[in-house]
Amino acid sequence: MNSLIKLELTRALRNRKFLFFSVIYPSVLFLIIAGNADSTTRVPGSDLTLPTYMMVSMASFGALTAVLMGNSERIAKEREGGWIRQLRLTTLPGRGYVLAKTASAAVVSLPSIVIVFAVAAAVKGVTLDAWQWLALTGAIWAGSLVFAALGVALGYLASGDAVRPITMITYFGLSMLGGLWMPTTTFPDWLQAVAKWLPTHAYAALGQAIEQSRAPHVQDLAVLVVSFVLFAGGAAWLYRKDTLKA
Amino acid sequence: MTTTASVVAFDQVSKAYGSVRAVDALTLDLRPGETVALLGPNGAGKSTTLDLLLGLKNPDSGTVRLFGTSPREAIVAGRVGAMLQSGGLMGEVTVAELVRLACDLHPKAHRPSEVLSRAGITQIAGRKVDKLSGGQAQRVRFALATAGDSDLVVLDEPTTGMDVTTRQGFWATMREQADQGRTVLFATHYLEEADAVADRVLVLHRGRLLADGTAAEIKARAGARRISFDLERTIDEAALRALPCLTGIDISGRTVRIQSADADATVHAVYGLGVFPRNLEVAGLGLEQAFVAITTAEEAKSK
Numbered sequence: 001m002n003s004l005i006k007l008e009l010t011r012a013l014r015n016r017k018f019l020f021f022s023v024i025y026p027s028v029l030f031l032i033i034a035g036n037a038d039s040t041t042r043v044p045g046s047d048l049t050l051p052t053y054m055m056v057s058m059a060s061f062g063a064l065t066a067v068l069m070g071n072s073e074r075i076a077k078e079r080e081g082g083w084i085r086q087l088r089l090t091t092l093p094g095r096g097y098v099l100a101k102t103a104s105a106a107v108v109s110l111p112s113i114v115i116v117f118a119v120a121a122a123v124k125g126v127t128l129d130a131w132q133w134l135a136l137t138g139a140i141w142a143g144s145l146v147f148a149a150l151g152v153a154l155g156y157l158a159s160g161d162a163v164r165p166i167t168m169i170t171y172f173g174l175s176m177l178g179g180l181w182m183p184t185t186t187f188p189d190w191l192q193a194v195a196k197w198l199p200t201h202a203y204a205a206l207g208q209a210i211e212q213s214r215a216p217h218v219q220d221l222a223v224l225v226v227s228f229v230l231f232a233g234g235a236a237w238l239y240r241k242d243t244l245k246a
Numbered sequence: 247m248t249t250t251a252s253v254v255a256f257d258q259v260s261k262a263y264g265s266v267r268a269v270d271a272l273t274l275d276l277r278p279g280e281t282v283a284l285l286g287p288n289g290a291g292k293s294t295t296l297d298l299l300l301g302l303k304n305p306d307s308g309t310v311r312l313f314g315t316s317p318r319e320a321i322v323a324g325r326v327g328a329m330l331q332s333g334g335l336m337g338e339v340t341v342a343e344l345v346r347l348a349c350d351l352h353p354k355a356h357r358p359s360e361v362l363s364r365a366g367i368t369q370i371a372g373r374k375v376d377k378l379s380g381g382q383a384q385r386v387r388f389a390l391a392t393a394g395d396s397d398l399v400v401l402d403e404p405t406t407g408m409d410v411t412t413r414q415g416f417w418a419t420m421r422e423q424a425d426q427g428r429t430v431l432f433a434t435h436y437l438e439e440a441d442a443v444a445d446r447v448l449v450l451h452r453g454r455l456l457a458d459g460t461a462a463e464i465k466a467r468a469g470a471r472r473i474s475f476d477l478e479r480t481i482d483e484a485a486l487r488a489l490p491c492l493t494g495i496d497i498s499g500r501t502v503r504i505q506s507a508d509a510d511a512t513v514h515a516v517y518g519l520g521v522f523p524r525n526l527e528v529a530g531l532g533l534e535q536a537f538v539a540i541t542t543a544e545e546a547k548s549k
Contacts, residue, residue, distance in 0.1 A: 003350035011338045081334030086390065089300055089321060089328045090351040244304070 001096040004087075008104035018070050023112045026062030027119045030054055033181070034124055045185035048211055051124035053183060055116060056136065056207035061180040062112030063144035064200065067105040068151040068171055075101065075155025076163035079242060088243075098239065102148045109144050113137055128211060135210045143203045146224055147174075149231035156238035174200040199227035251314060253278055253398050253429045254299060259308035261294055261453075268294040270453035271308070276431060278397070281424040283440035284433040285464070286450035292433040293331060295450065296402050299431075300328055312398065320398075324353035327396035329387045331403045331433075335375045342371040345389050352394030364422075365389035366415060380407030388416070392423065399423055401432040405439065417443050440464070471509035471530055475516070475523030476500050489515050 012018060037050035046053060075098075078084055087097055117133065120126040128136070150170070158166045175181055177191070178200025184192050195201050202220035209216040254276040261269040268291045276282055286292050297303040298310050301317030312320035320326050336344055345362055349355040362368045365385050370378070378386065384407055391399055404420075405413045420443060424430045434440055440447045441461040449457040449464060457464055470493055477500040486502060487495055491512050494505035502523075506512040509528050516523055 003347050007336070007339055007343055007347050010343065011336075015338060078334060078336065082330060083334035083336050085302060085330055086334060086387075088302060089326070089330070090348070091322050091324065091353060092351055 001092060001100060004092060004096060004100040005103045008100050009107055012070060012104050012108050015070075019108070022062060022066035022069065022108055023115060026058045026065065026112055027115050029061070029181075030058040030116055030119060031123065033058075034120075037124075043183050043185065046183070046208065046212075048208060049126075051120055052126050052128075052211055053208065055120035055124075055126055056140070056211060057180045057204050059113045059116040059136070059140050060143070060200070060204045060207060061175055062116055063109040063140055064147050064171070064175065064180070064203075066109035066112050067102070067144045067148035068154075069167065070108075071101050071105055071148065071151040072154035072158070072167045073163050075152060076159050079156065080159055084242075094243065095239075098152050098235070101152065102145070105148055105151070106141070106144065110137075110141055113140050129213075132210055132213065136207050139206050139210060140203075143206060143224060146199055146203070146228045146231060149228060149235050153231050153235035153238060156235060156242050174198060177201075178204065180204055197223060199223055202227075251278075252276065252311070253280075253313060254431070255309075255311045255314075256295075256299075257309045257311075259298060259305045259310055261298060261303060261305050267453050269298060269305070272453065272455055274448065274455060274458070276398075276429060278429055279424075279427055280446050281421075281430045281444050282432075282446045282448060283444035283461070284431060284448050284450060285435065285437065285440045286433075287435055290435075290450045291453035292435075292450055293402055294453070296328075296330075296400060296431075296433060300326070300400060322353075324394055325397045326400065327352075327391040327394065327398070328400040329384075329391035329402065329404055331406065335383060335386060337374075337376045339375055340372055341367055341375060341378070341386055341389075344375055344386065345371075345393065348390045348393035352396075354395040355393055356395065358393075361389050361393050364392060364419060366419070381409060381412045384408055385412075385416070388419070396428065398429045398431065401430070403433055403435070405434070405436075437464070466507065470505050470507055471528055473504040473506055473509055473512060473516075473526070473528050475502055475526040477502060478522055478524060481519065481521055485519055489519075 034051040034054045041050055042048065043050055043053040084097060088094070114137065117137070151167075154163065154167055154170065177195050178184075178198040179187075179195055180200055184195040184201060187195060196219070202223035205220040206216050206224070209220075252275050254274070256272050256274045259269055259272045260267065270291075272295065284292050284295060294303065298305050299312070299317065301310070301321065310317060313323075313325055315323075317326070336347075342358065342362065346358045349358045349361060359368075362371050365388050367382065367385050367389060370382055375383075375386065384404060388401070388404060391401065401420075405416055408416060417439070420430060420432070432443075444461055447457070447459060447461050447464045448455060480500060483497055486497060489495075489504070489512050491506045491508040492504060493507055496503040504512060513526070513528065
């Protein structure tokens, strides 16, 4: 299975468009959003400065892009093209394909997180304790698994022409409504009420809790855990259904 | 394992899609070292049979065993290499990388360079998989199927998309596989392919095994000709029905349509009846019609 992970990774690193959008783009977006903010203004409803706040949002957004975008479309395509059938004729265990896809996405998502941090620290002077940097990297990286599972589920759910729009809507919907692009405190009340139940909101809130050196809200943790169980369960169910259909 | 053990054993295997019986109570037995063609028109159930054989689909009833184990166990043991008709390839990687992956995944793998040269794709090893022609992609699939020292090689319509020259080269490669003592099973709808390569031909029609014999036997049965002509005057039908080598006859008014196993002998005998056939036409039966002829003959026999 390691050889498949290696090959998946080679392929991901070779795809410049994918690398740009998942690794470089979040940092660029961070600079655009936080570029003119002075580092003393606080984000409404939070005691974090705008650059500090947006750093976590954009690192989360980058990880989300890396694990969600590539996989759903590739899985749908390879499922229809018959590559998965061909793999089933090898010694690779059934779940090996999905694990390889997830592992390679995780490898791409790490630099996208770290680069946002590096840009935020260098350009916008964001300072945190050493443990906070490490905890942030760990939390955002681990949290991206929730969305990796969602990507796999979408890849097995949608097919052909439908998979791209469905992934896009999910991706932009989760990013915007979850407050990755702008703090949800700028939303109208009813939208805020919706947003706080989204896994992307909980995901960013986890990082912001670390920045504020406080324990994360139980609700955010619960939303992430439940989302993971739902997405991973859904992916497993759809995967099994697809295997029987072959 | 003794030498007489089955490589592939189907026992009363059935698979239906809705009301369509794709494979209907199929029983078959392949022996080590055989090169077997699975012959049938489109929709005969060839691909479903191979899917069942490889464990990609589960039968509704009956059992499929490879080397006395389940298909999956045989694959994990590295005893089966397969090339699917609908076998997609991983995109955005080179041919060499894909072949290396196949070798890494095979418990009894050959060296990647060997696999590439055997499949005749050394020259395109550096090319991206997405940029291949149909015939080149088929050769890559063949390389994946022969990445290791498997005892059974299964190929579903392997020459689809190949031109004539490539096709000939491909069958030469295939024969090498068989000469090394492997059991080779391939599906095709070309009688000529089965004739040129296989030492045993299984004819599949509507999910059932119609015939099982040497290529020559099948060719004789499927090689029937269709003869049609108009009579100048009506003659005794019994005389027409007594013509030699007939496998079927249809007389409507003065028009006679005949299916014959030996058109030369039949036509000669028509002249011998003292009639002069007008608008005489002799044509080969398509494989599909030949199958229908065989089915009709089978059904008549069973009555």
